[in-house]
Amino acid sequence: xxxxxWHAAWQALIHHPLFGVGITLAAFQLAFAAYEKTxxxxxxxxxxxxxxxxxxxxxxxxxxxxxxxxxxxxTVLLGPATVALAVPLYLNMRRIRELFVPIVVTLxxxxxxxxxxxxxxxxxxxxxxxxxxxxxxxxxTSPIAMLVAEQIGGVVALAAVFVMITGVLGAILGPELxxxxxxxxxxxxxxALGLTAHAVGTAQxxxxxxxxxxxxxxxxxxxxxxxxVLLPLVVSLLL
Amino acid sequence: MLLRGLTWLVLFQLLGTVINVLLLPMLPGPIIGxxxxxVALLVRGSASDSIQLAASxxxxxxPLLLVPPAVGVMVYTEAILEDxxxxxxxxxxxxxxxxxxxxxxxxxxxxxxxxxxxxx
Numbered sequence: 001x002x003x004x005x006w007h008a009a010w011q012a013l014i015h016h017p018l019f020g021v022g023i024t025l026a027a028f029q030l031a032f033a034a035y036e037k038t039x040x041x042x043x044x045x046x047x048x049x050x051x052x053x054x055x056x057x058x059x060x061x062x063x064x065x066x067x068x069x070x071x072x073x074x075t076v077l078l079g080p081a082t083v084a085l086a087v088p089l090y091l092n093m094r095r096i097r098e099l100f101v102p103i104v105v106t107l108x109x110x111x112x113x114x115x116x117x118x119x120x121x122x123x124x125x126x127x128x129x130x131x132x133x134x135x136x137x138x139x140x141t142s143p144i145a146m147l148v149a150e151q152i153g154g155v156v157a158l159a160a161v162f163v164m165i166t167g168v169l170g171a172i173l174g175p176e177l178x179x180x181x182x183x184x185x186x187x188x189x190x191x192a193l194g195l196t197a198h199a200v201g202t203a204q205x206x207x208x209x210x211x212x213x214x215x216x217x218x219x220x221x222x223x224x225x226x227x228x229v230l231l232p233l234v235v236s237l238l239l
Numbered sequence: 240m241l242l243r244g245l246t247w248l249v250l251f252q253l254l255g256t257v258i259n260v261l262l263l264p265m266l267p268g269p270i271i272g273x274x275x276x277x278v279a280l281l282v283r284g285s286a287s288d289s290i291q292l293a294a295s296x297x298x299x300x301x302p303l304l305l306v307p308p309a310v311g312v313m314v315y316t317e318a319i320l321e322d323x324x325x326x327x328x329x330x331x332x333x334x335x336x337x338x339x340x341x342x343x344x345x346x347x348x349x350x351x352x353x354x355x356x357x358x359x
Contacts, residue, residue, distance in 0.1 A: 102348030
């Protein structure tokens with residue numbers, strides 16, 4: 001084997017259209033095993049596997065667009081997975097109908113708080129307007145956040161990053177915080193995780209149980225729809 | 240079984256995309272698809288085994304599907320580092336406060352509703 005052949009084989013490996021899928025699957029299983037074994041909150045599987053993947057990409061000299069193209073097989077399933085959230089929602093409909101008033105009141109009050117507080121704090125810390133508008137939709141699922149950020153004058157791709165950071169933080173800190181403050185009701189825990197930490201929070205809530213997951217899915221979708229419709233309106237009226 | 244459920248999920252996602260382009264540009268296709276599937280399940284009055292199987296299989300791996308978008312953070316390290324403390328401060332404090340507030344308020348309202356029902 002000459003060095004040239006080794007080099008060609010290496011190039012074929014890292015540029016294979018399944019390379020991204022392969023490293024993501026491997027990293028995720030490693031991260032998940034580490035999380036199961038230690039139950040240490042900072043080993044949150046999404047965060048840890050993303051860091052591992054970033055490390056591998058940097059070592060191989062691959063850019064994010066390379067990886068994005070070779071992990072399409074996974075990301076394309078996010079659409080059907082979002083649609084699938086309708087099923088736990090439907091299966092828990094009876095519980096949700098019973099708690100209709102608490103859901104609507106919490107959604108309106110806490111949803112406005114999550115959005116306004118993020119913007120107010122960033123403003124107080126001296127971030128510029130562009131960052132403020134990018135931070136505004138941080139609590140909703142990334143496709144909606146990206147659309148809303150664009151409409152109100154933020155940076156689309158950066159909005160997705162803030163969404164991701166918020167989601168990962170919510171999944172890491174959420175369960176422990178809620179326990180400390182005495183929030184035990186599965187519906188309330190799910191509502192808090194889904195409303196503030198969207199899909200990553202919902203994924204975490206699904207691990208806690210069916211009811212918790214259903215309320216997280218409900219909170220995530222209602223918060224998303226509400227933000228998509230109301231936030232551009234409010235921003236154009238107030239700022 | 241799994242395939243039939245998966246087909247329905249994909250069909251609803253595609254339907255959502257069509258409606259997104261034609262009628263509702265501010266809502267993403269998958270969210271419209273989810274709302275439509277939810278309405279369809281309500282109208283039908285039951286969720287078939289195949290769609291339950293497909294949904295629970297996909298949702299089990301939702302964290303895995305979120306890894307590629309999370310890797311996107313690597314592109315913006317510089318922009319994030321510039322406003323690092325403002326961003327982290329705003330994200331962490333607002334998340335912690337609104338998360339606890341949401342859970343607390345929801346639990347309070349649930350308990351109050353229960354008490355009112357018991358009284359009535």
